[in-house]
Amino acid sequence: MTPGDDAYPRIRLYDIRKACSTCSLRELCLPVALGREDTEALDHIVERDHPLRKGDKLCRSGQPFAAIYTVLSGSLKSSTQGENGEDQIIAFHLPGELVGLDAIGAGRHHSTTEALETTSVCKIPFSRLEELSRQIPGLQHQLLRIMSKEIFDDHELLQVVARRSAEQRLAILLLNLSQRFGRRGLSRTRFRLPMSRHDLGNYLGLAPETTSRVFRRFLTQGLLSVTGKEIEFLDLPALQALTESPSAPPRSSKQG
Amino acid sequence: MTPGDDAYPRIRLYDIRKACSTCSLRELCLPVALGREDTEALDHIVERDHPLRKGDKLCRSGQPFAAIYTVLSGSLKSSTQGENGEDQIIAFHLPGELVGLDAIGAGRHHSTTEALETTSVCKIPFSRLEELSRQIPGLQHQLLRIMSKEIFDDHELLQVVARRSAEQRLAILLLNLSQRFGRRGLSRTRFRLPMSRHDLGNYLGLAPETTSRVFRRFLTQGLLSVTGKEIEFLDLPALQALTESPSAPPRSSKQG
DNA sequence: CGCAGATTTGAGTTCCATCAAGGCGTGTGG
DNA sequence: CCACACGCCTTGATGGAACTCAAATCTGCG
Numbered sequence: 181m182t183p184g185d186d187a188y189p190r191i192r193l194y195d196i197r198k199a200c201s202t203c204s205l206r207e208l209c210l211p212v213a214l215g216r217e218d219t220e221a222l223d224h225i226v227e228r229d230h231p232l233r234k235g236d237k238l239c240r241s242g243q244p245f246a247a248i249y250t251v252l253s254g255s256l257k258s259s260t261q262g263e264n265g266e267d268q269i270i271a272f273h274l275p276g277e278l279v280g281l282d283a284i285g286a287g288r289h290h291s292t293t294e295a296l297e298t299t300s301v302c303k304i305p306f307s308r309l310e311e312l313s314r315q316i317p318g319l320q321h322q323l324l325r326i327m328s329k330e331i332f333d334d335h336e337l338l339q340v341v342a343r344r345s346a347e348q349r350l351a352i353l354l355l356n357l358s359q360r361f362g363r364r365g366l367s368r369t370r371f372r373l374p375m376s377r378h379d380l381g382n383y384l385g386l387a388p389e390t391t392s393r394v395f396r397r398f399l400t401q402g403l404l405s406v407t408g409k410e411i412e413f414l415d416l417p418a419l420q421a422l423t424e425s426p427s428a429p430p431r432s433s434k435q436g
Numbered sequence: 437m438t439p440g441d442d443a444y445p446r447i448r449l450y451d452i453r454k455a456c457s458t459c460s461l462r463e464l465c466l467p468v469a470l471g472r473e474d475t476e477a478l479d480h481i482v483e484r485d486h487p488l489r490k491g492d493k494l495c496r497s498g499q500p501f502a503a504i505y506t507v508l509s510g511s512l513k514s515s516t517q518g519e520n521g522e523d524q525i526i527a528f529h530l531p532g533e534l535v536g537l538d539a540i541g542a543g544r545h546h547s548t549t550e551a552l553e554t555t556s557v558c559k560i561p562f563s564r565l566e567e568l569s570r571q572i573p574g575l576q577h578q579l580l581r582i583m584s585k586e587i588f589d590d591h592e593l594l595q596v597v598a599r600r601s602a603e604q605r606l607a608i609l610l611l612n613l614s615q616r617f618g619r620r621g622l623s624r625t626r627f628r629l630p631m632s633r634h635d636l637g638n639y640l641g642l643a644p645e646t647t648s649r650v651f652r653r654f655l656t657q658g659l660l661s662v663t664g665k666e667i668e669f670l671d672l673p674a675l676q677a678l679t680e681s682p683s684a685p686p687r688s689s690k691q692g
Numbered sequence: 693c694g695c696a697g698a699t700t701t702g703a704g705t706t707c708c709a710t711c712a713a714g715g716c717g718t719g720t721g722g
Numbered sequence: 723c724c725a726c727a728c729g730c731c732t733t734g735a736t737g738g739a740a741c742t743c744a745a746a747t748c749t750g751c752g
Contacts, residue, residue: 260591260592260595262595262599266599268591268594268595268598268599270591270594281584281587282584282587282588282591283584284580284581284583284584285577285578285580285581285582285583285584285585286581286584286585286588290588290591291591310576310577313576314570314573314576317570320569320570320576321541321566322541323580324540324541324579324580324583325540325541325542326541327540327541327580327583327584327587328537328538328539328540328541328542328583329541329542330587331537331538331583331586331587331590332538332542332546334587334590334591334594335516335524335526335538335546335547335590336516337594338524338526338590338593338594338597339516339518339524341594341597341598341641342524342597342640342641343518343522343524343641345707345708346707346708376730376731377730377731377732378730378731384598385597385598385599386708386709387708387709387710388730388731388732389708389709389710389731389732389733390707390708390709392731392732392733393708393732393733395732396732396733408716408717408730408731601739601740602739602740632698632699633698633699633700634698634699642740642741643740643741643742644698644699644700645699645700645701645740645741645742646739646740646741647699648699648700648701649700649701649740651700652700652701664699664748664749
């Protein structure tokens with residue numbers, strides 16, 4: 181049952197790199213000048229976890245924090261819960277990305293992470309990683325670096341949710357997903373959205389109906405074609421133009 | 437000109453503790469079992485910076501990251517910039533709080549921090565702090581811990597901006613500020629807002645006019661009294677009730 | 693005292709959430 | 723292979739919250 185035993189043999193960093201060309205574990209380690217020994221040390225703390233089925237929880241809000249994860253295949257969503265049970269999705273996780281960083285240090289998860297489809301992840305026990313990072317100076321810096329990135333991403337999301345129209349929000353998210361798919365070597369213009377319209381809307385601070393309507397508008401305007409969860413960009417420049425606040429009235433900030 | 441020279445002598449951790457009873461530097465160090473030597477080591481890397489006047493920038497987006505700061509007196513706002521010059525305020529910083537954490541690791545500031553009034557801060561060169569944190573195991577963990585807190589706060593803000601009404605947003609912010617003032621030993625029910633209505637609105641994703649109108653509504657309902665930037669809570673329970681989504685229509689998430 | 697910026701107030705408009713109903717698609721059982 | 727049912731998605735109609743524009747008032751400051 182526990183990962184790391186015979187049924188779920190340890191996998192090597194080498195394998196992870198093969199499995200996922202832009203794996204965050206690579207992101208975590210690559211900029212660091214790791215010697216052969218260091219690499220092996222890292223190899224040995226990585227464990228493969230059970231594959232998750234759609235709806236399975238990787239971790240729940242309030243649970244003690246023990247490990248961070250990197251997505252090998254599939255996808256996940258993380259959400260925080262308001263006191264009323266209404267939740268707010270704060271991130272989607274695609275293959276090659278790290279999960280659970282917001283729990284570092286607090287010792288406890290603040291969010292619940294759930295599989296959007298059949299998903300396999302790779303577990304990195306944090307205590308061991310932290311221990312290791314004391315021995316490998318660059319690794320410690322990498323940890324801080326990645327958390328910093330997380331903060332930056334959150335700020336970008338905030339900016340989007342606080343100040344942009346529904347169309348801009350969706351366009352920005354689609355382009356963002358496009359980039360992330362592209363980085364994995366998949367098509368940047370044609371891909372499958374792993375999340376429901378509901379999740380999409382929740383993440384962007386929109387009602388699901390609005391999300392649906394915006395898709396229709398994009399379709400009508402010839403910006404993209406939508407078939408269920410499959411989408412294809414037909415007019416990338418126009419979508420990017422949307423992003424740059426073409427119709428966005430300059431709110432707040434400064435208005436002379 | 438450079439801080440740390442004779443004109444601005446180094447100040448000691450001891451002084452900082454006196455200057456600010458809930459200083460984040462304490463927050464940073466206190467949970468760590470610091471010996472006398474460690475404490476002195478920290479003392480020596482802390483510098484007092486120039487006092488800032490209203491509107492002065494502590495750091496700008498894009499600048500190389502060199503230090504984190506802790507607020508001794510006054511207050512600051514941090515904002516990110518969209519490509520159009522419209523900015524989004526992501527945090528207000530009151531005395532005793534840390535500034536610049538989002539830049540750790542990226543080596544570059546992602547946000548611009550500006551004084552809302554005459555403000556004095558205390559500079560902690562990061563390279564030295566990092567170096568020190570390799571020698572003091574607990575300190576490293578504290579850094580991660582505090583960054584994690586930052587991420588958590590961002591998620592809370594996102595939840596507020598994405599899902600709550602204008603009244604709820606303002607109520608939540610006012611109560612939050614109340615707590616933070618209270619922690620410093622000031623009144624929790626009567627204080628001065630250091631930021632403009634404009635900034636208030638920007639932070640909450642609202643137009644300044646809306647902010648003003650919500651204040652009026654609160655006034656009319658007898659929830660608080662407002663005189664310019666001075667505010668006083670008159671009906672704390674009612675404000676807190678607002679916070680708990682009483683009139684908040686359960687949006688998105690789940691609606692049977 | 694007068695200016696500039698901040699705040700408030702008003703009127704009108706827009707965008708999006710809500711409510712409600714219908715369509716599509718997938719999985720299950722016959 | 724087909725029928726049915728459930729959930730997800732779409733579409734329509736409507737109302738309301740918040741934004742925009744515009745102007746008056748207030749505030750601080752030189």
